[in-house]
Amino acid sequence: MGPMIDDNIMPLFVINGFLEAGKTQFLQFTMDQDYFQADGRTLLLVCEEGDTEYDPKLLKRTRTDLVAIDSLEELTPAKLEELEIRYNPERVLLEWNGMWNQDDLKLPKDWTVYQQVTIIDGSTFDLYVKNMKPLLGAMVRNSELIICNRCDGIEDLEGMRRTLLAMNNQAEIVFEGEDGEITQISEADLPYDMSADVIEIAPKDYGIWYIDCMDKPDRYRGKTVEFTGMVLKSDNFPKNYFVPGRMAMTCCEADMTFLGYVCKAREAKNLETRQWVKVRARIEYEEWQDYEGVGPVLYADMVEPAKPIRDIVQF
Numbered sequence: 001m002g003p004m005i006d007d008n009i010m011p012l013f014v015i016n017g018f019l020e021a022g023k024t025q026f027l028q029f030t031m032d033q034d035y036f037q038a039d040g041r042t043l044l045l046v047c048e049e050g051d052t053e054y055d056p057k058l059l060k061r062t063r064t065d066l067v068a069i070d071s072l073e074e075l076t077p078a079k080l081e082e083l084e085i086r087y088n089p090e091r092v093l094l095e096w097n098g099m100w101n102q103d104d105l106k107l108p109k110d111w112t113v114y115q116q117v118t119i120i121d122g123s124t125f126d127l128y129v130k131n132m133k134p135l136l137g138a139m140v141r142n143s144e145l146i147i148c149n150r151c152d153g154i155e156d157l158e159g160m161r162r163t164l165l166a167m168n169n170q171a172e173i174v175f176e177g178e179d180g181e182i183t184q185i186s187e188a189d190l191p192y193d194m195s196a197d198v199i200e201i202a203p204k205d206y207g208i209w210y211i212d213c214m215d216k217p218d219r220y221r222g223k224t225v226e227f228t229g230m231v232l233k234s235d236n237f238p239k240n241y242f243v244p245g246r247m248a249m250t251c252c253e254a255d256m257t258f259l260g261y262v263c264k265a266r267e268a269k270n271l272e273t274r275q276w277v278k279v280r281a282r283i284e285y286e287e288w289q290d291y292e293g294v295g296p297v298l299y300a301d302m303v304e305p306a307k308p309i310r311d312i313v314q315f
Contacts, residue, residue: 010084010111011091016139017119018098018128022149024052026119027095031062038063040090043083045069047097065089072100077108084108102138118143122151122175125160137251140167145174152177158186162211166250166315169214194219198280201227206246207313210259213296217285220296226280228306229260231271236289242268244279244298248313259313262288265300278306 015023027044030036042064044054054066065087069075084092092111096102107113118139125148128136140146146164151157157175164173175182190212191205201209206227213220229244237243245260263281271277281298288295 008110010089010108011114012107012111013091013093014096014102014113014116015093015119016096016098016102016116016143018121018124018132018136019048020050021098021119021121023095023119024050024054026117026147027093028052028055028058031058031064031093038090041065041087043067043087043089043092045075045083045092045094047075047095047100064093072097072104075105077106080111081108096139098135098139101135102141113142115145116143118146118171120146120148120164122148122154122157122160125154129163134252134254137167137255140164140171141251143168143171146171147174147176149176151175151182157182161215162208163315165211165215166207166248169211194223197224199223199225201225203228203309203311207248207259207315210246210248210261210313211315213261213283217294217296220283221285222282224280224282224301225298226278226302228276228278228309230258230308231273231275231277232258232260233268233271233273237262240264240266240268242271244277244303246309246313248315250315256312261296261298262290263298263300263303265303267300267303271303276306276308277303279303 015027017023031042040063042062044059044064044066046054046066047069049068058064059066067083091114146168148160154160161173164171191208192199192201209225209227227244229246232243232245241262241264243260243262245258247256248259249255250257263279265279265281279298279300280302281300284297284299285294286297287293288297
C-alpha cells in the first residue's frame with residue numbers, strides 16, 4: 001500500500017452504498033487485514049449512522065481516528081484540510097452517505113481518490129434502481145470494485161450485472177451470498193437467439209446486446225448480428241470505418257451517451273453522421289485506439305438505409 005503513494009498526495013479511500021448495504025462491516029473487515037495496515041494514523045470519516053458501530057478496540061489497534069460528518073454542507077475542502085492538520089493522517093477512509101449525491105464531493109487540491117468501492121444490497125437493488133438511479137449512478141460511476149451482497153435467491157444476477165456495467169463498464173463486480181462469492185451466474189435467457197446464423201437484435205434489446213457483447217467476448221466472437229443504428233463518423237478513423245450506435249441513458253437524463261462499436265464497411269465512405277442504417281456484421285475482438293485495449297470490432301457485409309429509431313436505449 002505505502003510505497004505507491006506520492007508523499008505530497010493525501011490518498012482517500014471511498015466506500016459508498018445506500019444505508020444498511022454493509023459498508024461498515026466491509027470497512028471493519030478491510031481495516032483488520034494485514035495488507036491494509038499503515039505505519040501512520042488513519043482518519044475515518046463516517047457520513048451516516050448505520051446499525052453497525054465501529055469497534056473501539058479495532059480503531060485503537062489500527063491507529064484510526066473516527067470523525068462523524070453530519071451534513072454534505074459540512075464536507076468542504078476547507079473542513080477536510082482542517083481535519084488533515086488536526087489528525088495528521090497517512091490516509092483517509094470515507095464512508096459515504098448514499099442519500100448524498102457523490103458528484104457533489106469536493107476535495108482539497110492535494111487529496112486524491114485512491115480507490116473506490118461500492119457496496120450494494122442485492123435484495124433491495126431493484127428498488128433503488130427504480131427510485132434512486134441518479135444517486136446510484138453517481139456512486140458506481142468511478143468505482144473500481146462493486147460488491148453485491150445478500151444475493152442468495154436472486155434470479156437475474158446477469159440483469160443486475162448489465163445495469164451496473166452500463167453505469168461503469170470498467171468495474172469489477174462481485175456477487176456474494178451467505179456462503180461467500182457466487183461465481184456461477186446462470187446465463188440469463190437473452191432476448192435474442194444466439195444460435196441463429198444471423199442474430200437479430202431488436203431495437204428494445206440494443207442495450208442488453210451492447211453490454212453483453214463487451215462483457216462476454218467468448219459468447220460473441222465470430223457471430224453475425226443485425227441491428228439498426230445511427231452513423232457516427234470521425235476524421236480520426238481510418239478509411240472504411242464508422243460507428244453505428246444509439247443514444248442511451250446509462251443513469252439519468254444528464255447521462256445521455258452514444259453507445260456503438262467501430263465497424264469496417266466498404267459503404268463507410270458514402271455514409272453521413274446522423275444517418276440511420278441497418279447493419280449486418282461479424283463480431284471480432286481487436287485492439288482499437290478508442291477502447292484503451294481490446295474491444296468488439298464489427299465487419300459489415302451489409303449496410304443499408306433504415307428508418308430512425310426514436311426511443312432512447314434503456315438498461
